[in-house]
Amino acid sequence: MAHVGAHVGAALMLAVAFRHRFPGLALDVAFEAPGGVTALFGPSGCGKSTAINAIAGLLRPDQGRIALNGRVLFDGRTNLPPQARRIGCVFQDARLFPHMTVAANLRYPSRWRRGAARDFDRIVEMLALAPLLARRPGTLSGGERQRVAIGRALLSDPALLVMDEPLAALDEARKAEIMPWLERLRDEIRLPILYVSHSVPEVLRLATTVVLMRQGRVTHSGPLTEILADPALAPQLGAREAGALIRATVEGREPDGMTRVATAGGPMLLPELDLPPGRVLRLRILAHEVILAREAPQGLSALNVLPVAVTRIEGGLVQLALGDERMLAQVTPRSVKALELQPGTACHAVVKSVSVLPS
């Protein structure tokens, strides 16, 4: 059921398989997370938080096995306490100690996890915490609190960082403020992260691997691009969010200012990006922004028309191959019939709009 896709070369890191019964919800969670950022994605109440509590040692599952980098954290006999698991947690509600200053909060783990104490200055600098050190959590904004909570978790010298909807309690402006810090975490510290979320934009920006959960079960897991390009999984991500993510490399600037990029399906033109040639980007192409044509269309205002081949048709979505990558197009059953689309059909994908995500 749960499988890990071919995540090139990544060592297996976190292996989770447990069952737990609550009144009203039976959990049967099994997934494996390689390095990088693994998003645990699902609607509220599907058991995501229970799963991370079990991983962090805050909840003892009825049965199962949880191992991190080959070290058993829990099985029938072993049940390491949270203190011995070396899993840093960032909770939705930050959970800073209200009676301590920010500095004391940050130094709290150093007595027991000496390994990270020497990183204090580096982490304070990375998260720009210096101006907050003397303050108390009660005087911080929501975004500042989360930054301190992230710093505190990092200073506990974790082998894995678990983040339970760290942005859910923040408004859009605060989210935008924190997001770059999370990206720096992923790219600079290279700490494996398990990121719990029910927000597609957050998952798109941060995750490399996605674990989909529904009603206490893991329904699918795999690399982000595979999950996004699977038409069968689109309903779980939300119909408006259906659409794939493809890689692109900046080639150069056109005389009129537009940026030319290379994709697996050929060149595409994007609005001016001011990025150097060779820079790798990720392009988000929503399924409802793609139109299919059997003949090469003429006289269109859309600039990007890519030659593609149909690979799958499911639930109003058509999966398309462009080179070795996959994208989705939203097509009504009537059009599928009129265009005689079936796996293998070659056609042209008219891409109306594209959004650019940093890679």
Add this chain to the structure above:
Amino acid sequence: MIPTDWLGPQEWQAVRLSLRVACVATLASLPFAVAIAWLLARRRFPGHGLLSGLVHLPLILPPVVTGYLLLVTFGTQGPVGSLLKPLGIVFAFRWTGAALACGIMSFPLMVRAIRLGFEAVDPRLEQAAATLGAPRAWIFLTVTLPLILPAILAGATLGFAKAMGEFGATITFVSNIPGQTQTLPSAIYALLQVPSGDAAALRLVLVSVVIAMAAVLVSEWLAWRMSARMSGRR
């Protein structure tokens, strides 16, 4: 300075004794009150209800009954008293007995206040501390205890005030011996038994009102300082 001659030497003795009894009773029972409050708030075990009932017993029983039970148990002939006597620990008809009686009478009030404090502490903060590597005892000392300090303070104030005013159990257990076991309330009671005692009794009433008010004000001030620290106003 403060004129000391408006109270007779015997009345001053009663005031001093009461303060000493109340302070000792409060400080000595506080650690036990914290421990019992923690047990009742955080642990589920067989006999939980029984322990809770036992702790509350002095609050429900007539004080005379509590005093009599103390006399029977801790008197020199009692099962506990006779064991302690060879060790040089005697409660009956001593000021220490008054402290014991006051401590037991104020115990349920202290436990109640502190238990509410434990119940108000978010256990998720303690969980967060555990994920940061801190052992449980350390979490209790550095997270739980500081957060319930206002509740401990409230419990101690309540206990102190109760100990200052305890009468029934004290007089039953240790009697009313001037200079030995005569606390403020017993002194007021004794003065009211003699025809010329009204004025002196009134003066002692005034003193007890002042002490009670001072205790409440100091505790309020400390609580205000703690909450100001917590919210960052300092």
